Amino acid sequence: MQAVNLRIFRLAYWLVRLRWFAILGIVVAYFTAINFLHITIWTLPVYIIIAFLIFLNLISFSLLKFLQRSNIKKSLRIVNLIINFQISTDLIVLTFLLHYSGGVENPFIVYYIFHMIIGSIILSTIESLLQTSLALILVGAMTFLEYTGILKHYPLEGFIITNMYNNLTYLICTGLIFVTTSYFVVYITKTIILEARKHELAYLEANLKLKQKEKIKNEYVMRITHDIKGHITAIQSCINTLHNKISGPLNVQQEDFVNRAHSRLGILNKFISDLLNLTQRKLQQKQDKKYFDLKQTIEESMKITENYAIEKEISLTKKIDTSINEIYGEQSSIEEVLINLLINAIKYSPSGKNVTITAEDAGEAVLIEVIDNGIGIPEGETGLIFNDFYRASNAKNITNDGTGLGLAITKHIIESHGGKIWVNSKPDKGTTFSLLLKKGK
Amino acid sequence: MNKSKILIIDDDTDLVASTKLFLQNQNFEVTSAINTKTGFQILKSFNPDLIILDIIMDSNLEGFNFLNDLKSDNSLKHIPVVMYTSMAKAIGVNMRSAIEDAENFPKTRFVEKSGDWDELLFAIKDLLQ
Structure with missing residues (x-):
């Protein structure tokens, strides 16, 4: 309406x-x-x-x-x-x-x-x-x-x-032609307009239905993943009593299988958590936005990923403009984005490389970049990596613990903040993820 | 030193069995109840130092109702509660901060259910300090 x-x-x-x-x-x-x-x-x-x-x-x-x-x-x-x-x-x-x-x-x-x-x-x-x-x-x-x-x-x-x-004859003839032309024009225009409007209404209705279906689908996915998560958590918890040897020692073969099960459950749990996270975000109407310290959030996300970087012998550096301070948004979500990008950068970089996070003033916005010298994204795949469940072909060779949902969540968060995210990458040279986030409301 | 006593109220018996074993291993005395009704009965005799409470059991709000009853009772409101749930993240920061350590809900924490017990143990130690 x-x-x-x-x-x-x-x-x-x-x-x-x-x-x-x-x-x-x-x-x-x-x-x-x-x-x-x-x-x-x-x-x-x-x-x-x-x-x-x-x-x-x-x-x-x-x-x-x-x-x-x-x-x-x-x-x-x-x-x-x-x-x-x-x-x-x-x-x-x-x-x-x-x-x-x-x-x-x-x-x-x-x-x-x-x-x-x-x-x-x-x-x-x-x-x-x-x-x-x-x-x-x-x-x-x-x-x-x-x-x-x-x-x-x-x-x-x-x-x-x-x-x-x-000239009466002229006036009568012209008059008749004028009258018929006028009503005919109205008739034709009206027919075209009504036809177009009918299509437009049908289109609007279809669009609305599609949105409703999407919502039902998301609620369905959430319900199912939630139920599955309950079972997985219980299984993981039981396996952990063996894995942590709380219930006593295991022989080598038993330990090997318990470790396999434990590791696969970890991946499955991450997958379910990511799917729940993304679905909840898609269904979410309101966000808890307020002004927060961006510099502090960047430093916090570096602190969280620091141990992983040390473990992989990757040096983590930052370059933050002195003018960067508060921006408007959901702090926890932006931190999640930064952690996601940093973990990806570390995960897909060989040991000894650098990962840098930069933040610079861009007028009304802040430009944040996460730069690595890692394996890069194969040509032709950069447009796909933000899609739900998509994993770059070379990423799959490195590890099987990715869910293909991290970047979808990242993109969703950035877009729900009215921001932009894009990627530049060269295979074997490295990848740069760029985020443009508005400073104000 | 006396062992701290923990009461787990959760209808997922598999999760309870493993968590119980873990906590016993961490030198706690643990008892469990399958719903809040039994939990309330055990509460009187067991006299726990802390309660681990699931939210969705027979009804969607069973855990919340129990928390509310407990924290409205002057003789029981001092008992710390860990809301151990698979919907902690879904609850949202606003709702959690409204309950966690609020005046009406002192010593309450939300912990996301997970296969390992790191966060749970952290919350327990924090609340028992």
């Missing part, structure tokens, strides 16, 4: 913009007619009408602005009224302009058709038919009054050689 409401406003503004062009068009047309085609036109009424049009358009524009700021529900009817009023006044103004410049002999008479098309696009069928009828009555009245001499005829001297306004 919101989309429909917004469309009415959009179209009303469109009509206002069209009017500015129309006013410009009138000025150019009259200027050309008088100065280049040397047609005699009484210019005073034209100036008055142009001033009136500018005034009306400014009023419409301010009214729309005012209505948009107020309660939309009430405003919709008024916006519709404004549009109707605008089209009606345009028709009257056009009639006056024509009357003072040749009446039915002025070729600009076909411009009524534009109003009929615009009306058919914006208004209901009845309204657009009424507007069309108003246009025809106005043209009819002008022609009749000029024909009978009740109103003065202002000829376009220097343009129209033979008078037509008093």
Whole structure:
């Protein structure tokens, strides 16, 4: 429904913009007619009408602005009224302009058709038919009054050689063609618009259904992973009594198998935890965002990954701009992102290499980069690594403990903060993950 | 030195069996209950120094209800509680911080259930200090 409401406003503004062009068009047309085609036109009424049009358009524009700021529900009817009023006044103004410049002999008479098309696009069928009828009555009245001499005829001297306004056969034929053309234009435009709207509604409905299905799917995945996690935790806990030799010593072969089971359970548990984490984040409506110290968070995430780096003999360095301090977001989530990226960088770097984390001021945002000299991402795979469950082909050769969900979670967190994440990588040279995070709300 | 006494209230008997063994190995005296009703009965006679409490048992809120009853009872509210649950992360930081060590819920911690007991042991030692 919101989309429909917004469309009415959009179209009303469109009509206002069209009017500015129309006013410009009138000025150019009259200027050309008088100065280049040397047609005699009484210019005073034209100036008055142009001033009136500018005034009306400014009023419409301010009214729309005012209505948009107020309660939309009430405003919709008024916006519709404004549009109707605008089209009606345009028709009257056009009639006056024509009357003072040749009446039915002025070729600009076909411009009524534009109003009929615009009306058919914006208004209901009845309204657009009424507007069309108003246009025809106005043209009819002008022609009749000029024909009978009740109103003065202002000829376009220097343009129209033979008078037509008093040629009855011409008037009847042109009138009939004009009337049929007008209603036919309304009919065709209306048919096209209704057809398009039907498709649009179907599309909106399908989109909504898709979102609902996605939500149901996520709830389902969460429910299942949650239940599976309970069982895995219990199994892991039981295996741990053996693995930690709490229940007594094991022989070499028993120990080997317990170690295998223990290690596989660890991977499985991580997988389930990541899946739960990602699904919960997808279902989550609100985040616990506030201002937090980014520098401290970067240092904290380095501290957490430090032992792993030492274990792999990788030196962990940082380069943080002195201006970096507080940013707005969910601290725990941003820390999770940084830890994820640091662990990945360490995991996929050979011993002896460097991993660097940098943070620099980027105006409204902060640019954070995690740079390694590791195995890199194979060409053609950089676009895929943020997908759920995707693991780079060379990463699989290094270790089987990745879940393929870490970067999906990372991307989700960054995007839910209105930020951006991208990657640059060269196989065997290294990888740089870049994050752009807004400083403020 | 007397052994500290821990009561585990959890309906996952496999998890309880292994956790019990681990804690006994860590020199605690451990008893368990399969639901909060039995837990409450044992509580009086066993007189634990700490309770490990699951949240979702027969009902979704069973653990929370028990925590609420315990912490509303002036003679029992001093007993530390570890909420040992597989939904600790799902509860969210806001809700946890509203309960952990709040005035109405003194000495309460949330620990995510996991196969190893590092976090659980850390919380127990912290609360028993």
